[in-house]
Amino acid sequence: MAPSADPTAAGFPKAVLFDLDGTLLDSAPDMLATTNAMLAARGRAPMTLAALRPHVSKGARAMIGAAFPDVDVGEREGWVPEFLEHYGRELGRHGAPFEGVEAMLTALEAAGCVWGIVTNKPEYLAALLVPMLGWEDRCAVLIGGDTLPVRKPDPLPLIVAAERIGMAPADCVYVGDDERDIVAARAAGMPSVVALWGYRLPGDQPEEWRGDTMVEQPQALCDAGAWPSP
Template sequence: MSPRIAPLVLFDLDGTLLDTAPDLAAAVNRVLADLGRPAVPESLLRPRVSKGGRALLATALPDLDEAARDALIPPFLAHYAADIASGTRPYPGMEAALARIDRAGSRWGIVTNKPEGLARALVARIGWSARCAVLVGGDTLPVRKPDPAPLLHAARLAGAAPGDCVYVGDDARDVLAARAAGMPSVAALWGYRDADEDPVLWQADRYAQDPFALDDALLAAAVPA
């Protein structure tokens, strides 16, 4: 039997579907400006994006303790929400990959650790709301990835069995969550990661070098026809 695209393809958002680093870095630098500190380059923050807002603030403000940085999360999110899509774009080849899923009669959705409200606002700005079958954010449930619950919740909302899904993400937490949920995983090698991270150690079911290679990875990871 030949492989086919899974009935439901779930994606991480930041670093997988979208390059959100420009707008997240801008929000961090607005926080720094509020504190009277100089801006930091986007290149310093980019590898940390998939680790979340706390990791971004820790990179920009290493001299502050965790409690002081946590107090800056609300203004950081407020700055980000106010200008969420000025520089954010789908990765090259991603629109074609999503169109391939649509043409195959499959559906796609999003499971992200980004707060659900911000994720929905961003997806709407990109113009994907009507196409996205399901969206689960980092605060939709009491737990986030690498816990498998958000992936399982997305599958339930979409009426799909976990084994009929594939999850695509650019972080080790994505692969761990997919494995625990019983879903094949595809590691997105174009995403955000630190220079010392080796994605081979994540032991994903498939790896895709860029979104142009995603079709083959999805076909290989999907359930047999």
């Protein structure tokens, strides 16, 4: 996707890269259905959405651990493929973009800004989700957790995403709700936005992540003044 105007003239970044779960997409309801299917298969009571939500951005292993804290870590590791199989069936059935995300993306596009996704979700699952959300012709690049040999907090996925859209990392901004998102952006030389509307554990302290700015809701990013200067 090529920009139709100079977004910097309007005060927007040239390009924005987003985390997916907990940043663009409220996928916790899909993850809850997945987790509860695994609990039911083992004769256990279901989790609540409130109990699972803080763990979603930490990935499958964290969610399995939250659901089965009494099970040995090594045994839980073997359940990851089962989790992904269940999740593949629930994908896109219950979740939706966070309120304000579509308005934010529309504002970026209207300013001529290119945007894409860098997620730790397996690429094949992220690639299935993008058209479900109607973003297949809008998202300029998609990097999944297994697209490259490393994943966030390593900066390489962000660097490669910038390369694929023809941008220098310093001309992009990364938006994410997890500390590893901000660590990766800083290591990539990319300004960052902490998405405070996402998923966080009670002990997380986003003000200590050293993001360039923190934003409470996606709608705020419709305003060019809310973005950090590259």
